[in-house]
Amino acid sequence: MSEFVKLWAEIAPIGRADSGGYLRFALTEPELTLRDWFRGQAAQRDMTVTEDGNGNLFAWRGEPWAPGTVLTGSHFDSVPHGGGYDGPLGIVSAFLAVDRLPADRKIGIAAFVEEEGGRFGVPCLGSRLLTGVMDPVKAAALTDRDGVSFGEALGAVPTGADQRIGQMAAVVELHIEQGVALRRPVGVASAIWPHGRWRMDFVGVGDHAGTTRMTDRHDPMLTFAHTVLAANEEARLSGAHATVGRVQVEPNATNAIPSLVRGWLDARAADTATLDHLVDTVLKTATERAGRDGTTLSVTPESVTAEVSFDTTLAARLSALLDDAPILPTGAGHDAGVLSAHVPTAMLFVRNPTGVSHSPAEHASDADCEAGVEALARVLEDLS
Numbered sequence: 563m564s565e566f567v568k569l570w571a572e573i574a575p576i577g578r579a580d581s582g583g584y585l586r587f588a589l590t591e592p593e594l595t596l597r598d599w600f601r602g603q604a605a606q607r608d609m610t611v612t613e614d615g616n617g618n619l620f621a622w623r624g625e626p627w628a629p630g631t632v633l634t635g636s637h638f639d640s641v642p643h644g645g646g647y648d649g650p651l652g653i654v655s656a657f658l659a660v661d662r663l664p665a666d667r668k669i670g671i672a673a674f675v676e677e678e679g680g681r682f683g684v685p686c687l688g689s690r691l692l693t694g695v696m697d698p699v700k701a702a703a704l705t706d707r708d709g710v711s712f713g714e715a716l717g718a719v720p721t722g723a724d725q726r727i728g729q730m731a732a733v734v735e736l737h738i739e740q741g742v743a744l745r746r747p748v749g750v751a752s753a754i755w756p757h758g759r760w761r762m763d764f765v766g767v768g769d770h771a772g773t774t775r776m777t778d779r780h781d782p783m784l785t786f787a788h789t790v791l792a793a794n795e796e797a798r799l800s801g802a803h804a805t806v807g808r809v810q811v812e813p814n815a816t817n818a819i820p821s822l823v824r825g826w827l828d829a830r831a832a833d834t835a836t837l838d839h840l841v842d843t844v845l846k847t848a849t850e851r852a853g854r855d856g857t858t859l860s861v862t863p864e865s866v867t868a869e870v871s872f873d874t875t876l877a878a879r880l881s882a883l884l885d886d887a888p889i890l891p892t893g894a895g896h897d898a899g900v901l902s903a904h905v906p907t908a909m910l911f912v913r914n915p916t917g918v919s920h921s922p923a924e925h926a927s928d929a930d931c932e933a934g935v936e937a938l939a940r941v942l943e944d945l946s
């Protein structure tokens with residue numbers, strides 16, 4: 563059994579649901595168990611563990627935050643019933659890559675908190691706090707679906723920006739690829755599409771399903787349905803991606819016209835102009851439709867992430883080092899994208915044979931994961 567297969571088996575059961583997917587939400591029991599596992603791995607390697615005041619966890623070979631350290635790692639948290647590779651692959655691979663490096667290399671391994679925004683709504687919350695692009699007081703007030711705030715889960719208001727991130731020599735995040743574009747075991751990221759999340763509250767008039775005439779209704783579900791179709795059509799027309807994957811309905815009764823439908827629009831595009839046009843068009847269409855339906859729409863942007871172009875010199879260097887590994891963009895968000903504004907940053911992708919991700923069906927082969935470890939070790943050795 564390879565080192566990768568052995569180490570992977572240690573975390574595979576943690577937080578796995580009957581669906582085969584994972585429920586590893588930030589700072590909940592499975593994610594805390596993974597953090598304990600992280601501390602154990604660090605201890606086995608004589609690495610020093612630190613936590614910043616933002617919920618991010620680090621293991622260091624050399625002094626914590628020593629200038630010139632190369633930082634790697636990823637996240638433990640998952641989307642609801644997400645795959646097991648999205649995030650943890652970058653952390654497991656980091657420990658195995660460190661094992662292959664000369665002992666004098668200054669390396670940090672990070673487990674960033676709440677990368678998916680699956681619990682508190684804002685993705686890459688830990689790296690946004692660390693780099694100062696998220697206000698700690700606002701972050702503390704974000705609540706999960708049970709009304710627990712991030713501040714409560716963390717036990718404190720986050721400490722926010724830490725300038726030491728800018729003294730790292732480089733950041734390299736290894737991640738499973740989340741589409742089908744990568745046809746070799748390992749690739750290098752060029753860019754992350756600009757993307758964001760918009761909460762849409764459609765308010766109508768709750769009433770009786772059996773007695774309210776069709777012409778008398780103010781049904782927000784109708785406005786919502788029209789909006790979902792408009793988002794899909796507009797995204798197709800513009801080569802962008804639009805998804806409504808989360809919805810809440812009140813009172814959520816079979817025999818009641820809803821009083822409220824709350825849906826979250828996830829929109830992404832290769833460039834900012836296309837994304838802006840997509841979102842403007844969808845929200846304008848939704849507002850017009852609300853006028854016809856006698857409902858109202860209010861929109862709250864929950865997070866907007868600008869386009870990321872990774873350091874092209876660094877990407878080319880890593881590609882050359884890895885036998886001309888392909889360089890490709892992605893539509894998925896990553897902590898590395900947030901960090902890239904503050905420190906030279908690169909990402910390595912491991913092939914995903916089906917391209918499926920954010921699903922229990924997400925998969926990568928052991929051989930490709932082992933190639934990923936090997937590639938990460940070569941990169942860390944080269945950069946450190």
Ligand code: GLV
Pocket residue numbers: 677678685893894895896
């Ligand atoms: C996170 O994985 C995202 O891009 O949604």
Ligand code: MN
Pocket residue numbers: 641648678894920
């Ligand atoms: Mn993800």
Ligand code: MN
Pocket residue numbers: 637648649677737895896
């Ligand atoms: Mn991820």
Ligand code: MN
Pocket residue numbers: 677678894895896897
């Ligand atoms: Mn992500």
